[in-house]
Amino acid sequence: MRWAHNTIPMASSRTASMIFLSFALLVFSTFERASCAAAFTNATCIEREREALLEFKRGLVDKSNLLSSWVGDDCCSWKGVRCSKLTGRVLKLDLRSPCVVPFYFGDVLLDQFLGHGNCTLTGHIHPSLAELQHLNYLDLSWNNFSYAEIPEFLGSLSNLVYLNLSNVFAGKVPCHLGNLSNLQYLDLNNFRDFIQYVSGYATVNNLEWLSGLPSLKHLDLSGNSVRNAQQWLQSISMLSSLQFLGLADCSLPISDSTLQVNFSTSLEFLDLCGNNIGIGSTIPNWLLNLSSTTHLDLSGVFSNFDGGAVSFPTEIINNNKQLAFLDLRYNSMRGELPKNLSNLCHLFALKLGGNDLTGGISAALGNPFSCLQNTLRYLDLQGNKISGRLGDEIRHFKNLEYIGLSGNSIEGPIPVYLPQLSSLKELDLGYNNLTGGIPESIGQMSNLFYLVLSNNLLKGVVTELHLANLTSLTWLDISSNELAVKINPKVVPHFNLI
Numbered sequence: 264m265r266w267a268h269n270t271i272p273m274a275s276s277r278t279a280s281m282i283f284l285s286f287a288l289l290v291f292s293t294f295e296r297a298s299c300a301a302a303f304t305n306a307t308c309i310e311r312e313r314e315a316l317l318e319f320k321r322g323l324v325d326k327s328n329l330l331s332s333w334v335g336d337d338c339c340s341w342k343g344v345r346c347s348k349l350t351g352r353v354l355k356l357d358l359r360s361p362c363v364v365p366f367y368f369g370d371v372l373l374d375q376f377l378g379h380g381n382c383t384l385t386g387h388i389h390p391s392l393a394e395l396q397h398l399n400y401l402d403l404s405w406n407n408f409s410y411a412e413i414p415e416f417l418g419s420l421s422n423l424v425y426l427n428l429s430n431v432f433a434g435k436v437p438c439h440l441g442n443l444s445n446l447q448y449l450d451l452n453n454f455r456d457f458i459q460y461v462s463g464y465a466t467v468n469n470l471e472w473l474s475g476l477p478s479l480k481h482l483d484l485s486g487n488s489v490r491n492a493q494q495w496l497q498s499i500s501m502l503s504s505l506q507f508l509g510l511a512d513c514s515l516p517i518s519d520s521t522l523q524v525n526f527s528t529s530l531e532f533l534d535l536c537g538n539n540i541g542i543g544s545t546i547p548n549w550l551l552n553l554s555s556t557t558h559l560d561l562s563g564v565f566s567n568f569d570g571g572a573v574s575f576p577t578e579i580i581n582n583n584k585q586l587a588f589l590d591l592r593y594n595s596m597r598g599e600l601p602k603n604l605s606n607l608c609h610l611f612a613l614k615l616g617g618n619d620l621t622g623g624i625s626a627a628l629g630n631p632f633s634c635l636q637n638t639l640r641y642l643d644l645q646g647n648k649i650s651g652r653l654g655d656e657i658r659h660f661k662n663l664e665y666i667g668l669s670g671n672s673i674e675g676p677i678p679v680y681l682p683q684l685s686s687l688k689e690l691d692l693g694y695n696n697l698t699g700g701i702p703e704s705i706g707q708m709s710n711l712f713y714l715v716l717s718n719n720l721l722k723g724v725v726t727e728l729h730l731a732n733l734t735s736l737t738w739l740d741i742s743s744n745e746l747a748v749k750i751n752p753k754v755v756p757h758f759n760l761i
């Protein structure tokens with residue numbers, strides 16, 4: 264998911280990112296098999312492999328001195344290089360740019376960018392790398408090879424289990440990657456949006472070569488063009504161990520909606536955001552039948568259906584109780600909010616904004632015994648046709664951090680119990696038909712940093728009591744109501760608005 268698809272106003276998103284900013288580095292298993300013998304031998308670098316690494320280094324331009332440790336005989340002690348203790352063979356080459364900064368919301372990676380500092384290798388990738396025939400892990404992500412094409416010879420590194428070329432290459436993706444029969448992780452994500460503006464993203468002309476990668480668990484092609492691969496779904500559908508499938512913004516062509524996929528019980532993560540893959544008014548079967556998926560991003564996927572609208576695909580929530588993240592924004596969905604949401608006991612983010620859904624929130628969330636009330640943290644229903652009042656039910660959602668309900672037809676008063684939602688950081692109720700005054704209790708919400716109540720029918724007086732303990736507030740919009748603001752000029756506010 265990218266910012267481009269996000270409706271949260273910029274300021275609030277940025278602040279949210281700051282709050283949840285996490286520099287956690289992903290730690291991967293080394294793929295090196297433990298061996299008892301390793302305790303007794305300390306094999307050092309093999310000369311041929313050292314020469315290959317040095318040749319590879321000579322092809323690079325290393326202005327940042329990232330490879331300053333690449334001197335001396337023992338290439339196994341060089342930065343980013345790991346060898347087998349037993350044989351001295353190079354098993355792992357991790358040259359990921361050290362400056363990648365990820366933005367998380369909870370556990371969900373929202374965005375990444377390259378920070379400042381000594382960040383990238385440039386130059387070209389020398390074919391001497393093919394000498395490292397025992398290599399099982401190669402990560403070159405976020406370096407700058409001037410958007411060259413992926414070198415075909417990488418397909419000869421037949422022991423590779425992990426290949427991360429994210430945000431490195433443009434041009435054509437070579438079918439030679441299909442020779443990597445041990446591959447489990449293939450990351451070709453071009454997240455870095457500007458690549459697309461600068462030189463056009465990478466292009467995948469067909470995916471038939473995936474048939475050579477039967478063990479693939481993780482496939483990420485997000486941000487590359489798959490437009491010409493008409494049979495993309497047929498090729499991917501064969502991958503029966505697939506757990507992660509990233510195909511955001513791939514310009515996917517319309518696929519056969521009746522096809523069955525072999526990964527319907529293994530897939531845990533699916534991102535198809537920003538592709539229109541439907542035809543007629545049916546949602547492809549395979550999307551309805553994924554039973555292990557915890558992260559499902561289908562925003563903007565059904566929006567171009569010929570007849571316009573689909574109704575909420577209830578099969579998705581009935582067939583899959585594992586869902587933790589569900590994004591179905593901008594899909595021209597009509598009809599009632601689904602009634603079965605409260606069956607989802609792991610859901611923390613529900614994003615249904617930008618559809619035409621009707622009905623009351625209470626009906627969808629309102630089961631007082633539902634486990635959803637303990638898990639839900641992010642609720643986006645903006646820009647629908649939701650009506651009714653904000654009932655007592657929402658009171659029980661103690662872990663909600665974000666409520667986005669702007670642009671609906673919600674009536675009645677703002678509930679006085681809001682401070683009981685003690686985790687709430689962002690509340691957007693703008694553009695509805697809320698009536699009555701703003702309850703003074705709102706002034707106790709010390710975690711709230713974003714509050715929008717504008718464009719409603721609110722009346723009454725706002726005093727310093729309404730703002731007393733809003734110590735985290737950075738954004739306040741109560742405009743376009745019938746409110747009078749009477750703040751005692753002697754009161755010093757406890758917040759810093761931007």
Ligand SMILES: *[C@@H]1O[C@H](CO)[C@@H](O)[C@H](O)[C@H]1NC(C)=O
Pocket residue numbers: 302303304305
């Ligand atoms: C291997 O290297 C480790 C750590 O560098 C050292 O403690 C150990 O004594 C070495 N073993 C042999 C057999 O050289």
Ligand SMILES: *[C@@H]1O[C@H](CO)[C@@H](O)[C@H](O)[C@H]1NC(C)=O
Pocket residue numbers: 327328379380381
């Ligand atoms: C980059 O590395 C050089 C030494 O290799 C160091 O002097 C310099 O301060 C570093 N710059 C940054 C921004 O980290």
Ligand SMILES: *[C@@H]1O[C@H](CO)[C@@H](O)[C@H](O)[C@H]1NC(C)=O
Pocket residue numbers: 289359360363404405427428429448449450481
């Ligand atoms: C590839 O590297 C990027 C960072 O450069 C990281 O975010 C991503 O998770 C990696 N992919 C895999 C499959 O580990």
Ligand SMILES: *[C@@H]1O[C@H](CO)[C@@H](O)[C@H](O)[C@H]1NC(C)=O
Pocket residue numbers: 383385386407408409
């Ligand atoms: C990448 O490298 C090219 C050529 O070395 C350079 O012109 C370009 O500015 C670099 N881009 C970034 C983002 O560092």
Ligand SMILES: *[C@@H]1O[C@H](CO)[C@@H](O)[C@H](O)[C@H]1NC(C)=O
Pocket residue numbers: 418419438439440441442472
């Ligand atoms: C690798 O794949 C390409 C294209 O699929 C093929 O032409 C080539 O012969 C293969 N190489 C090896 C070593 O198997």
Ligand SMILES: *[C@@H]1O[C@H](CO)[C@@H](O)[C@H](O)[C@H]1NC(C)=O
Pocket residue numbers: 500501502503523524525
């Ligand atoms: C995938 O499923 C099809 C039909 O359901 C089956 O013929 C094929 O053998 C399966 N492939 C794998 C790799 O499991």
Ligand SMILES: *[C@@H]1O[C@H](CO)[C@@H](O)[C@H](O)[C@H]1NC(C)=O
Pocket residue numbers: 527548549551552
């Ligand atoms: C769902 O998957 C099962 C097998 O896992 C299959 O028998 C059934 O036909 C599928 N249903 C749909 C609607 O695709």
Ligand SMILES: *[C@@H]1O[C@H](CO)[C@@H](O)[C@H](O)[C@H]1NC(C)=O
Pocket residue numbers: 577581602603606
């Ligand atoms: C809700 O879920 C139950 C079982 O989980 C199912 O029997 C029922 O048909 C579902 N209702 C709707 C409206 O989908």
Ligand SMILES: *[C@@H]1O[C@H](CO)[C@@H](O)[C@H](O)[C@H]1NC(C)=O
Pocket residue numbers: 671672673694695696
């Ligand atoms: C608010 O109520 C008025 C009068 O009932 C109605 O005309 C208007 O459409 C409503 N606005 C919204 C956003 O529901």
Ligand SMILES: *[C@@H]1O[C@H](CO)[C@@H](O)[C@H](O)[C@H]1NC(C)=O
Pocket residue numbers: 706707728731732
């Ligand atoms: C603000 O918080 C303080 C300390 O938590 C409390 O004593 C006070 O009553 C609160 N004021 C309002 C208006 O809620």
